[in-house]
Amino acid sequence: xxxxxxxxxxxxxxxxxxxxxxxxxxxxxxxxxxxxxxxxxxxxxxxxxxxxxxxxxxxxxxxxxxxxxxxxxxxxxxxxxxxxxxxxxxxxxxxxxxxxxxxxxxxxxxxxxxxxxxxxxxxxxxxxxxxxxxxxxxxxxxxxxxxxxxxxxxxxxxxxxxxxxxxxxxxxxxxxxxxxxxxxxxxxxxxxxxxxxxxxxxxxxxxxxxxxxxxxxxxxxxxxxxxxxxxxxxxxxxxxxxxxxxxxxxxxxxxxx
Numbered sequence: 001x002x003x004x005x006x007x008x009x010x011x012x013x014x015x016x017x018x019x020x021x022x023x024x025x026x027x028x029x030x031x032x033x034x035x036x037x038x039x040x041x042x043x044x045x046x047x048x049x050x051x052x053x054x055x056x057x058x059x060x061x062x063x064x065x066x067x068x069x070x071x072x073x074x075x076x077x078x079x080x081x082x083x084x085x086x087x088x089x090x091x092x093x094x095x096x097x098x099x100x101x102x103x104x105x106x107x108x109x110x111x112x113x114x115x116x117x118x119x120x121x122x123x124x125x126x127x128x129x130x131x132x133x134x135x136x137x138x139x140x141x142x143x144x145x146x147x148x149x150x151x152x153x154x155x156x157x158x159x160x161x162x163x164x165x166x167x168x169x170x171x172x173x174x175x176x177x178x179x180x181x182x183x184x185x186x187x188x189x190x191x192x193x194x195x196x197x198x199x200x201x202x203x204x205x206x207x208x209x210x211x212x213x214x215x216x217x218x219x220x221x222x223x224x225x226x227x228x229x230x231x232x233x234x235x236x237x238x239x240x241x242x243x244x245x246x247x248x249x250x251x252x253x254x255x256x257x
Contacts, residue, residue: 001056003043003081004247005073007064008109009132010155011223012073014046015244022241022248024050030066039076060085061251063108063243086254088112093253095119098145109243110148114139116246117219121237124213126204128235129243130222132156134196136203138211147211149203154196154224161188175227197231204234 002017009030016024026046034042047054060077062085064070070087077085086092088108094115098106109129114137117127123141128134133156136149152160154173162170171185179194181187208216220228220235221242229238239245 001052001058002248002251003057003060003077004244004251005060005062005064005085006109006112006243006247007062007066007069007073009066012069013244014043015241015247016046016050017244017248020248022244025241025244030069034072034076036072036075036079039073040080043076043080054081057081057083059083059251061088061247061254062086063088063112063247065107065109086251088247088250092250094250095253096139096143096145100145100148106145106148110135110137111145112243112246112250113137113221114145114246115249116239116242118143119249120239120242120245121217121219124211124216126207126216126218127242128200128218128220128222128225130154130196130220130225130228134199134222136207138207138216140211147207149207151199151203154192154228157196158188158192161192173224173227175231193227193231196228200228201232201234 004015006013011027012030014026015022060083074085090104094111096114113127113129117125118139123139125139127137132153134151134153138147139145158173162168171188173192174189175193176186176189179190181190204218218235219237219239221239226238229235
């Protein structure tokens with residue numbers, strides 16, 4: 001069994017794999033400080049919910065963009081699961097060639113998404129991750145990661161609206177029935193959702209144009225990505241577990257498989 005950890009700015013997403021099969025996924029908030037013991041007890045409870053013991057876990061792999069979580073998380077895994085976790089970072093085998101100006105500045109989550117998208121769906125491919133930031137990353141047919149775009153995420157944009165505008169309320173982020181809004185809440189929802197759909201369609205079109213690609217698959221992931229994917233024909237696939245699957249693929253590559 002393999003445990004994979006995607007440590008994002010908002011959530012830590014945990015996947016449990018039996019071979020290539022994802023048999024469970026779980027979320028915990030990132031921003032709440034935890035000790036290694038608190039992480040460890042959470043992992044044990046997670047396994048017990050599957051009628052499993054720590055001894056059944058053979059390995060763990062982590063992709064993290066939150067450095068101050070890493071020490072406690074690593075120690076919790078080592079102390080309670082009794083394995084040394086692999087950290088996704090510079091030098092790790094991925095099968096993807098990073099062709100940007102400074103490959104070391106690329107976040108682990110984007111590397112993992114690129115691996116998952118390329119090996120599951122082929123290239124050329126554009127992978128869009130609707131997280132705290134919305135990222136658009138282009139991988140060519142030969143597995144070269146050549147370009148990326150970073151934009152404010154949907155929830156980040158929403159938070160800015162109700163934090164900076166005194167009369168705007170905190171709202172649920174859903175797609176309204178129509179863009180022709182007649183009151184404050186639907187007007188905010190329309191701006192957020194349709195605005196991000198428009199952003200998505202334009203960036204996809206512009207990246208294809210400048211990369212001189214006539215045909216390119218587009219795969220989306222991330223918590224709010226499904227709302228956007230359902231609102232446009234520009235996205236071919238929505239895969240909520242893409243990052244977890246990418247981590248499993250990278251682990252297999254470390255084993256020479």
